[in-house]
Structure formats: C-alpha cells, structure tokens
Amino acid sequence: MAKTPIPRKYLGPDALYREVHHSFENIPSRLARTSPALTDALMSAFAMFALKEPSLLAFDERRRQDAKNLEMIFHIGHVPCDTSMREVLDPVHYEAIRPAFRNIAAQLARCRVLEEMRFLDGCYLVALDGTEYFSSTQIHCSQCLQKTLRNGERVYHHQLLGASLVCPGRREVIPLMPEPILKQDGEDKNDCERNALKRWLVNFRRDHPYLRVIVTLDALYANAPVIGDLREALAHWIIRAKEDGNAFLFKQVQQQAEAGQVEEFEAVGEDGVHRRYRLAWDLPLNESHPEVRVDFLDVWEADLNGSRRFTYIVDPLLQLSRERAERLMQGGRSRWKVENETFNTLKNQGYHLEHNYGHGHQHLSVVLAMLMMLVFLVDQTSQLCSSLFGAAWEKCGSKRALWEGMREIFHRFTVSSMREIYEALAYGHRKPLVEILRPP
Numbered sequence: 206m207a208k209t210p211i212p213r214k215y216l217g218p219d220a221l222y223r224e225v226h227h228s229f230e231n232i233p234s235r236l237a238r239t240s241p242a243l244t245d246a247l248m249s250a251f252a253m254f255a256l257k258e259p260s261l262l263a264f265d266e267r268r269r270q271d272a273k274n275l276e277m278i279f280h281i282g283h284v285p286c287d288t289s290m291r292e293v294l295d296p297v298h299y300e301a302i303r304p305a306f307r308n309i310a311a312q313l314a315r316c317r318v319l320e321e322m323r324f325l326d327g328c329y330l331v332a333l334d335g336t337e338y339f340s341s342t343q344i345h346c347s348q349c350l351q352k353t354l355r356n357g358e359r360v361y362h363h364q365l366l367g368a369s370l371v372c373p374g375r376r377e378v379i380p381l382m383p384e385p386i387l388k389q390d391g392e393d394k395n396d397c398e399r400n401a402l403k404r405w406l407v408n409f410r411r412d413h414p415y416l417r418v419i420v421t422l423d424a425l426y427a428n429a430p431v432i433g434d435l436r437e438a439l440a441h442w443i444i445r446a447k448e449d450g451n452a453f454l455f456k457q458v459q460q461q462a463e464a465g466q467v468e469e470f471e472a473v474g475e476d477g478v479h480r481r482y483r484l485a486w487d488l489p490l491n492e493s494h495p496e497v498r499v500d501f502l503d504v505w506e507a508d509l510n511g512s513r514r515f516t517y518i519v520d521p522l523l524q525l526s527r528e529r530a531e532r533l534m535q536g537g538r539s540r541w542k543v544e545n546e547t548f549n550t551l552k553n554q555g556y557h558l559e560h561n562y563g564h565g566h567q568h569l570s571v572v573l574a575m576l577m578m579l580v581f582l583v584d585q586t587s588q589l590c591s592s593l594f595g596a597a598w599e600k601c602g603s604k605r606a607l608w609e610g611m612r613e614i615f616h617r618f619t620v621s622s623m624r625e626i627y628e629a630l631a632y633g634h635r636k637p638l639v640e641i642l643r644p645p
Contacts, residue, residue, distance in 0.1 A: 216316055216590040218255075218623040219278070221309060221583045225251060226280045228305035236301040245281050246293040250573060252279040253562070254580040256615060257555045257608040261287045261562045267616060277621045287563075294572050295565035299385060302575040306382040307412045309582055313379065318590055322372040322379065325523070328417045328441060330536050332371045332378075332543035333405070335386060335398040338558050338574055339363040346566050348387040350395045363387070363570055366401040367578075368409070371542040373535040377589045378546045380582045381409065385571045398425065406438040419443060419523070421540040424450055427518055429494035441520040443537040446501075453491045454518070458501050461485050474531050481505040482530050487521065500525040504534050551581060555608040597630035 229247045252275055253264040265287040268275070275281045285293065313319050324330040345351075345361035352360050364386040370379035384405035386396045402422075419441040422431070427446045435442045448455045461467050468484045483503035489495040499518040502525060506513055517537040519525050525533060551558035556577055564570045587594040601607040610630045617637065620626055 216312055216318065216586050218583060218587050218591070221586060222279055222623070224308055224312065225305050225579065225583070228308055231304070232301045236298040241282060242285070242293055243297065245283050246285050246290050247576070248279050248281045249275070249284050249290055250294060250576050251580060252281065254556065254577045255279070255583070256612050259557055260560065261290070271616060274615055274620055278623055291563045291565060291569055295567050295569040297568055297572055299568055299571040299575050302572065302579060303382050303412070305579055306582065309586065310381070310413065313586065316590070319370070319379070322370055322375065324372055324419060324536060325532055328419045329370050330372060330539055331368055331381070331418045331420045332540045333366060333368045333402065333420060333422055334540065334543045335364055335366050335401070336548045337362055337364045339561060339564070339570055341561070344561065344564050346564055346570065348568070348571070350386065350388055363574070365574060366398055366405055367543055367547055368405060369543050369547045371539050371546070373539050376546065377585050378542055379585060380547060380578050382412065383575065383578055384408065387571070399431065402426065402431065403434050406434055406440065410438050419536060421536055423540060427451055429490055429497045432490070432497055441523055443520070443533060444518050445537060445540070446516045446518045451491065454488060454499070454501070457488050458483070458485050458503070468527060470527060472531065478506050484525055484527070484530060486525065490518070502530060502533055502537070551577065554604050556581065593624065593627045593631060597627040600631050
C-alpha cells in the first residue's frame with residue numbers, strides 16, 4: 206500500500222526555515238565546530254538572502270531593530286555583526302550546507318511534490334551548467350580561479366556548476382546542491398566544469414541513491430569520459446552536439462542518411478511549431494571511443510527569424526523513436542532552464558548572486574553562494590506548493606515587487622511568521638500610525 210503523503214503545510218517557508226535551522230544545528234564536526242554562534246551566523250546569512258537584502262551592510266544596519274522578527278521567523282538567538290558573521294563562516298566547509306538541500310528534497314519526496322515534475326519513463330530531468338558569480342582583480346582567496354588578460358592583468362574569479370530539476374512547461378525549478386569550481390588544495394592548475402561534473406555526480410548519487418534522472422547538458426560535455434561518468438552514476442542523458450566538436454559523429458550520420466539508414470519526418474509539435482526530424486541509432490561517438498554508442502536526434506524548425514537547428518546525442522536506453530522524438534527534444538532544450546530560471550533569476554531578479562557579500566580567506570565566498578542557492582530552493586518550493594505565496598506574487602505583480610513588499614513589512618511590523626507577511630501582501634493590511642517618541 207502506498208504511503209499517504211504528508212500535508213503540504215510542511216513545505217511552507219516557515220516549516221522549511223525550521224528544517225534549515227535543524228540542519229545547521231547538526232553539522233558534522235569534521236566540517237565545522239557546531240555551536241550556537243555558528244548556527245546563528247548561518248541562519249543570519251540565510252535570513253539576509255531570504256529577505257533579498259542588497260548587501261551585508263544593509264542587513265547589518267537593521268539587525269538590531271529587526272532582532273525580534275529574526276528570532277521569531279528565522280530562530281536566530283543572536284544576530285552577529287557583519288564582521289563577526291564573516292569570521293565565523295569563513296572556516297566552515299561548504300559541504301556543511303549539503304544536509305539542508307538533502308532534507309528539503311526528502312520533504313518534497315514525502316509530500317509527492319516531485320511526482321508533478323516527472324519527465325519521461327518515471328525519470329526526472331536534471332539540467333546542469335556552469336556560471337561565474339564573482340570576479341575581481343584585487344580580492345581573492347586560496348580557492349579562487351585565476352586568468353591572465355592580454356594586458357597581463359590577473360583576474361580572480363569563482364564559478365559553480367549549478368543543477369536543477371526541471372520540467373518542460375513548468376516555471377518552477379528545484380535547485381540541487383551545486384558543485385563549486387575551485388582551485389583544489391595543492392593544485393596549481395584551475396579546476397574545470399568537467400571535473401566539477403564528475404564530483405557532482407558522485408555527490409548526487411550519495412544524496413539521492415534511488416532518484417531516476419535524465420541529465421541534460423551543453424555540447425561542452427559531448428565526450429566519452431562524461432558519458433562514462435553518467436553511466437557510472439546510473440543517469441540517462443541528452444547532450445547537445447555540435448558539428449565543430451563532434452565532426453566524426455556528424456559524418457557518420459550523413460553517411461547513414463545517404464544510405465537511407467536514418468528516419469526523417471516532419472511534424473507539428475504541441476506548441477504548434479512545424480519541425481523536421483532526423484533520427485539515427487547506434488553510432489560511435491568518435492574514432493577514439495568507438496565502443497561508446499549513441500543515438501542521434503537532429504531537429505530543424507523555422508520562425509520569423511529564419512530556421513534553427515538543434516542536435517543531440519541521446520542515451521540509447523531512452524529508446525529514441527518517432528513517437529518520443531519531440532519529448533526528447535523538449536528535454537534537451539530544457540537545459541536552458543538552468544540558465545534562465547536559475548542563474549538569470551539569481552543574478553537579475555532580486556537575489557544579487559554576483560554581489561560580493563564577503564569573500565574571506567577560506568570558504569566564505571562559496572558558503573554564501575550555497576546559502577543563497579538554498580534560499581532559492583525554499584522560494585521555489587513555496588512557489589510550487591503554497592497557494593498563499595502565489596496569491597501574494599499575483600497581487601504584487603512581479604517577483605521584485607514581492608521581495609520589496611516582503612522586506613517592507615518585515616522592517617515596519619512585528620511579525621511572527623513568513624505566512625503573516627504573505628497574508629498581508631495577498632489580502633492587504635493597515636498602515637501603522639506614526640508614534641512620536643518625544644524627549645522627556
């Protein structure tokens with residue numbers, strides 16, 4: 206008998222804030238020395254991102270007047286000053302944040318929310334890509350990547366490999382724990398997205414051993430080592446392929462087409478767009494790895510700006526066929542959701558991913574990026590599960606207006622929960638009277 210899902214009230218922001226607090230209280234000692242000061246510092250940084258504060262200074266200027274609300278909503282006993290917060294968080298390893306991601310994903314599974322995002326054959330679609338979130342010619346730490354410009358100037362920067370559960374036709378994405386792209390201890394060379402993906406797959410399978418996924422990736426990953434890593438992680442895949450990077454494969458497809466060994470057809474999709482398809486099966490990826498066999502999906506479509514072409518290599522286990530071609534194409538194109546609905550949202554819709562909230566000498570920059578992504582996970586879960594969140598968003602008209610309204614109520618009123626804030630935004634509230642504090 207199937208288990209009854211727990212009520213979705215456990216996926217509201219207040220319940221998730223308690224879950225995050227509990228995760229921080231139980232950080233393994235190998236990652237940080239757990240203490241009330243650490244929990245308060247982590248939750249304070251988390252609250253700063255939840256409130257979409259534009260800077261650590263802005264948060265610090267209000268921490269005393271907002272202390273009661275921070276205690277009631279975010280369970281912070283003592284809000285540290287900006288300097289203290291940086292000092293406490295800098296030595297904390299970013300892996301300390303992982304249990305919070307894992308626990309929220311477990312809640313989503315228990316509530317059967319993830320079932321709404323299944324993509325194909327009971328599998329979930331995971332879009333991955335890298336992004337840069339910090340760059341400076343002066344500020345740096347031991348883990349910064351480095352590059353030298355033509356003028357000889359050295360630039361320090363941080364990148365991460367982001368991953369989100371996505372589904373064609375849905376605005377919501379469920380971010381998973383990202384993998385930092387860092388200069389590793391004892392290494393002189395920069396880290397790269399390829400190595401970060403390898404680490405991400407190992408960590409993902411450790412966190413979610415039974416989750417069936419199809420990974421969608423950019424053409425950068427259309428090579429044999431990546432496919433080997435995906436297979437080892439028991440992950441299916443749809444990977445963009447380009448002729449300049451996979452010339453041997455495209456030549457094989459053309460030869461099969463001339464021999465009449467491919468399937469070509471035209472169809473109007475669910476979106477009303479007319480497309481031409483070419484399907485080919487069981488092809489060697491390249492000359493160096495003829496044992497790596499892939500299926501090939503080639504799609505042309507026309508619009509007012511001309512024609513566009515999308516080509517993918519597909520895991521043969523996904524059974525590419527005429528009937529499944531459009532769905533697999535949708536999966537491949539959904540990789541853009543990690544760019545648009547994840548990175549673009551974090552950079553341009555109120556989260557300020559590219560702002561330097563603090564860099565530190567050890568892990569501070571990465572820890573803050575992980576905490577911001579964790580807040581984004583809570584917000585996306587609320588968007589997916591909370592009708593009250595949706596009502597407040599609709600009333601405000603945009604995400605930016607929603608964050609501004611939320612922050613205004615938090616600063617002006619004494620509130621006991623995030624639910625109260627969303628209710629005030631959705632249903633309206635009375636403005637407070639000015640109380641004059643006259644000198645004695």
